[in-house]
Amino acid sequence: MIEYLFLLVLSSSIQCYYGQESPKVAPFMSIVKPVIGGKTSFTCQSLAGSPPLLITWFKDGQQMNESASTRIRTNEDSSILIMESISSSHSGNYTCKISNRYGHDSYSSELLIEGPPLWVEKPTNIKSEIGRMLTIRCLVSGYPKPRVQLKKLKGLSWIQLTDKDQIIMVNRDSSSGEFQIRSATRDHQGRYGCAASNGIQPDLWTEFDVIIDVPAEFKEKNIAVSTKKGNPLELECSADGDQPVTVKWFKDSTPIDKVDPLRYQITDAPNNDGTRSMLTVNSADVKDDGLYLCLAENSFGKDERKIRVTIIEPPPAPLNFAVQQVWSRTVSVSWAKPPESKTSILSYIIRYWKVSSPGVNDRLHEINVSSSLNLHLIKDLEPGSQYESTVIAVNEVGSGAPSQKISFVTGEEEPSGAPVDLHAIARGPTTARLAWRSPPRNTWNGKLLGFYVGYRLIDDYKTPHSLRTVSIPESNSSHHEYFLRSLLKGAKYSIILKAFNSAGSGPESSEITVETLSGDVPIAPRFHVSSVTTDSITLGYILSSGSSKIQNLDLHLKEGDDSDWREMDIFLENKDVGEYTLTALNPDTVYTIYLTASNENGVSDPSHLVKTRTIRSHRDFAIGSIFEGSNGQYGDSRAFVSVLSIIIAVSIIIIVIVIAFVYVRKAQLEASTKPNFEFALATGTLPLNKSIPNFGTERRFIDSDNTKPLMNGTMMSDHHVNQYPVSYSNLPTENVSYQTH
Known part of the structure; x- marks a missing residue:
C-alpha cells in the first residue's frame, strides 16, 4: 500500500513538472444584486489546468445556450455569463464546468430573484382508462418558492385534494407541483385546477379536465x-x-x-x-x-x-316413519331420510297430537330434531292415551310434505284421580243406592274398567272396607249408580270408592256415610201391555198384596234411543190390580217402560223392562198403496204426478200440525215430570227424604251431562245374590216386548 501511494505522488509530481494537470474552477458569485428588469453576470475562471480548456454553463442541471436574455463570452481560461432583463424565471442554480483531457472541475452558485410564480409546465386535459396511473404536472418557478395546490370542482365549490382522495404529491414537496393518481377510478373524473402562489402577486391558476374512460364491467362475476x-x-x-x-x-x-x-x-x-x-x-x-x-x-x-x-322445492316426505317402542309416558319413533333433493335437509319436525275421541284431537305439539338424526324419543305423554304423529323434513325453502301418519297407544298407569260427587241414600232396610261421577278424564291414565265400592260399619273403624267390584261397559257417560245390598237393617255405614284400570286402582274418594232404613220397602210391581194404538199404550199392573202399604206408584218411560227417562205418578185406587193408559205418543215408535212403588221406607226395586211399539198410522199405509196398481205395478205416470202433488201438499200441512202438537205435548210432559231420583227428592214421594242427612262430596268439576237422571248410569251388577243392577236401563230382568201390526 505504501508503495502504491509513493508511485501516485511520484506520478503527480512528474505531471506537474511537465505542465500536465486537470482544471480548477475559482469560486464565483453574482457581481451585483439582481433585481427584476436589471442586469447581472457570473464570471468563471480557471485557477489551473493544462490547455485546451472547455467551459460549459448549466442552470438547474440543464446546459445553457445563448438566448435573447442570456449571453455567454468565453476565452481560453475564463467565461462570463451575462443575464439581461432579469425576471423571476432567471432564479435557479448556475454551474460552471471546466474540463480538459486530464479531468474536469465545476462550481455552482444560486441566483435568487424575488418575483411572482411563473409556469414551467402548465397542465392540460388528461384522458385515461380506468385503473391506469395518472400524472398531473403543475410545474412553476419563482422566488420565494411557490406553493402548489391541486383542487377539484365538486358542485359549485373547489375542494383541495389530499391523500384521502387517492391523489399523492410526488416527493411530498408542496413546491414540486407534480401529482399522481396510482389507480384511476370513475370518481377521479371531473374538473381540476392548479393554484400556485409565493406571496408575490399575481398568483397562478389554471383549470383542466380529467376524463376516465370506463368500460362495461360487472362487480360480481x-x-x-x-x-x-x-x-x-x-x-x-x-x-x-x-x-x-x-x-x-x-x-x-x-x-x-x-x-x-x-x-x-x-x-x-x-x-x-x-x-x-x-x-x-x-x-x-x-x-x-x-x-x-x-x-x-x-x-x-x-x-x-x-x-x-x-x-x-320443499323436501319430499321422510320414509318408513314407525314406532320402535312405547312406554306409558314416552315413545321411540324412527324414520328414513327422504330421497335426495337439490338442497340438503336442515332439520326435521315431529308433530304429534292426542286423539280425545273419534274425529276430535287435542293441541298439536311440535319437536325440532337435527338433520343428522333419524330416531327420537317423544316424552311427557299421557298414560293410556291414543296419539297420532307425523314427521316433516325441512330445507332452506321450508317444510315439506308430512310422512305417513302413525298411531300408537301409550301404556296405562294406575288412575291418579279419585271418583267425585259420591252420594248415597238408603233404599230399604238392607239396600243403599250410590251415585257418583268418574274421576277427571285426564287422571284416568288409561281406560277405566270399573270401580271398587268399599263399605264397613261406621263404628268398626279397625276393620278395612269390604270391596265389591263394579265393572262398566263401553260408554261415554260419567254418571254411575249402584245398589249396595245385603246390608244390616238400620245400620250406619262408611262408603268409599276407587277407580281401576288394567294397571291397577287409583286413590280413594272422600268418605261418606249412609244409614239403612229400619222398615221394609214394597215389593217390585208387575205389569203387562194390554193394548197399543198409534198414539197410546195401555198397561195392566199387579201389586203384591203381601208387601207394605204402597203410597205411590210411579211409571218410568223412555222413547226410542233417548237417554232421559220421564216419570209420572199413577193414581192408586186401593186395589192390587189396575190399569193405566199412556196417551199423546208418537206412531210407529218404540217405548221402554218400567214401574216402581214406594212407601214411607223408600222406593221399591224396579219392575221388569217392557219394550213396545206404537202402531203405524193409516196415512202411511194409504201413501204406500197409491203407488201400486192392482197387479202390483205402478199406475199411469200422469196420475202418479197428480197424486204425488196432492200428497206432498197434505203431508206438509200434517207435519206442521204434528210438530206443533208434539212440541206442546212434550213441553207439558217435561214440565209435569222429572227424572225419578230428582223427582222423588223434590216432590217427597219418598217419605224418608225429609230426614235424609246432607251427604256426598262437594262438586269439583263441571259436567255437561249433569242434567241426566242418575238412573242413566252405566254400571252393571256385581252378580252377588239378590244384587240389583245399577242402571235401570240395563236391568237384567225379564224383557217383554209387544209388537203390533
Whole structure:
C-alpha cells in the first residue's frame, strides 16, 4: 500500500513538472444584486489546468445556450455569463464546468430573484382508462418558492385534494407541483385546477379536465340464485360503464329471445353508473333451472356475469316413519331420510297430537330434531292415551310434505284421580243406592274398567272396607249408580270408592256415610201391555198384596234411543190390580217402560223392562198403496204426478200440525215430570227424604251431562245374590216386548 501511494505522488509530481494537470474552477458569485428588469453576470475562471480548456454553463442541471436574455463570452481560461432583463424565471442554480483531457472541475452558485410564480409546465386535459396511473404536472418557478395546490370542482365549490382522495404529491414537496393518481377510478373524473402562489402577486391558476374512460364491467362475476318452484324468479345484472351500455341475456349459451320469449321478461334501465337489466319469470318452474349469462358492452370494453339458477322445492316426505317402542309416558319413533333433493335437509319436525275421541284431537305439539338424526324419543305423554304423529323434513325453502301418519297407544298407569260427587241414600232396610261421577278424564291414565265400592260399619273403624267390584261397559257417560245390598237393617255405614284400570286402582274418594232404613220397602210391581194404538199404550199392573202399604206408584218411560227417562205418578185406587193408559205418543215408535212403588221406607226395586211399539198410522199405509196398481205395478205416470202433488201438499200441512202438537205435548210432559231420583227428592214421594242427612262430596268439576237422571248410569251388577243392577236401563230382568201390526 505504501508503495502504491509513493508511485501516485511520484506520478503527480512528474505531471506537474511537465505542465500536465486537470482544471480548477475559482469560486464565483453574482457581481451585483439582481433585481427584476436589471442586469447581472457570473464570471468563471480557471485557477489551473493544462490547455485546451472547455467551459460549459448549466442552470438547474440543464446546459445553457445563448438566448435573447442570456449571453455567454468565453476565452481560453475564463467565461462570463451575462443575464439581461432579469425576471423571476432567471432564479435557479448556475454551474460552471471546466474540463480538459486530464479531468474536469465545476462550481455552482444560486441566483435568487424575488418575483411572482411563473409556469414551467402548465397542465392540460388528461384522458385515461380506468385503473391506469395518472400524472398531473403543475410545474412553476419563482422566488420565494411557490406553493402548489391541486383542487377539484365538486358542485359549485373547489375542494383541495389530499391523500384521502387517492391523489399523492410526488416527493411530498408542496413546491414540486407534480401529482399522481396510482389507480384511476370513475370518481377521479371531473374538473381540476392548479393554484400556485409565493406571496408575490399575481398568483397562478389554471383549470383542466380529467376524463376516465370506463368500460362495461360487472362487480360480481359469478353468483348462485335459488328459488322455490312457483315463486317469482328475478335475476339482476347491473353493469358499470360509460353510456351507452348494452346488456344481452343467454340461458345455457342460447339467447333468451330464442329460448322462450313469451316466458321471460327483460327490462333495461340506464343510469349514471351504467345499465341495470332485470330478467323476470312470473312463476318459476324446473325448466328455468340452468346457467344464465349477462353480456354487457360499450365503446371501451365488455364483461360478462354468470348466474347459476336452481329451482328447488320443499323436501319430499321422510320414509318408513314407525314406532320402535312405547312406554306409558314416552315413545321411540324412527324414520328414513327422504330421497335426495337439490338442497340438503336442515332439520326435521315431529308433530304429534292426542286423539280425545273419534274425529276430535287435542293441541298439536311440535319437536325440532337435527338433520343428522333419524330416531327420537317423544316424552311427557299421557298414560293410556291414543296419539297420532307425523314427521316433516325441512330445507332452506321450508317444510315439506308430512310422512305417513302413525298411531300408537301409550301404556296405562294406575288412575291418579279419585271418583267425585259420591252420594248415597238408603233404599230399604238392607239396600243403599250410590251415585257418583268418574274421576277427571285426564287422571284416568288409561281406560277405566270399573270401580271398587268399599263399605264397613261406621263404628268398626279397625276393620278395612269390604270391596265389591263394579265393572262398566263401553260408554261415554260419567254418571254411575249402584245398589249396595245385603246390608244390616238400620245400620250406619262408611262408603268409599276407587277407580281401576288394567294397571291397577287409583286413590280413594272422600268418605261418606249412609244409614239403612229400619222398615221394609214394597215389593217390585208387575205389569203387562194390554193394548197399543198409534198414539197410546195401555198397561195392566199387579201389586203384591203381601208387601207394605204402597203410597205411590210411579211409571218410568223412555222413547226410542233417548237417554232421559220421564216419570209420572199413577193414581192408586186401593186395589192390587189396575190399569193405566199412556196417551199423546208418537206412531210407529218404540217405548221402554218400567214401574216402581214406594212407601214411607223408600222406593221399591224396579219392575221388569217392557219394550213396545206404537202402531203405524193409516196415512202411511194409504201413501204406500197409491203407488201400486192392482197387479202390483205402478199406475199411469200422469196420475202418479197428480197424486204425488196432492200428497206432498197434505203431508206438509200434517207435519206442521204434528210438530206443533208434539212440541206442546212434550213441553207439558217435561214440565209435569222429572227424572225419578230428582223427582222423588223434590216432590217427597219418598217419605224418608225429609230426614235424609246432607251427604256426598262437594262438586269439583263441571259436567255437561249433569242434567241426566242418575238412573242413566252405566254400571252393571256385581252378580252377588239378590244384587240389583245399577242402571235401570240395563236391568237384567225379564224383557217383554209387544209388537203390533
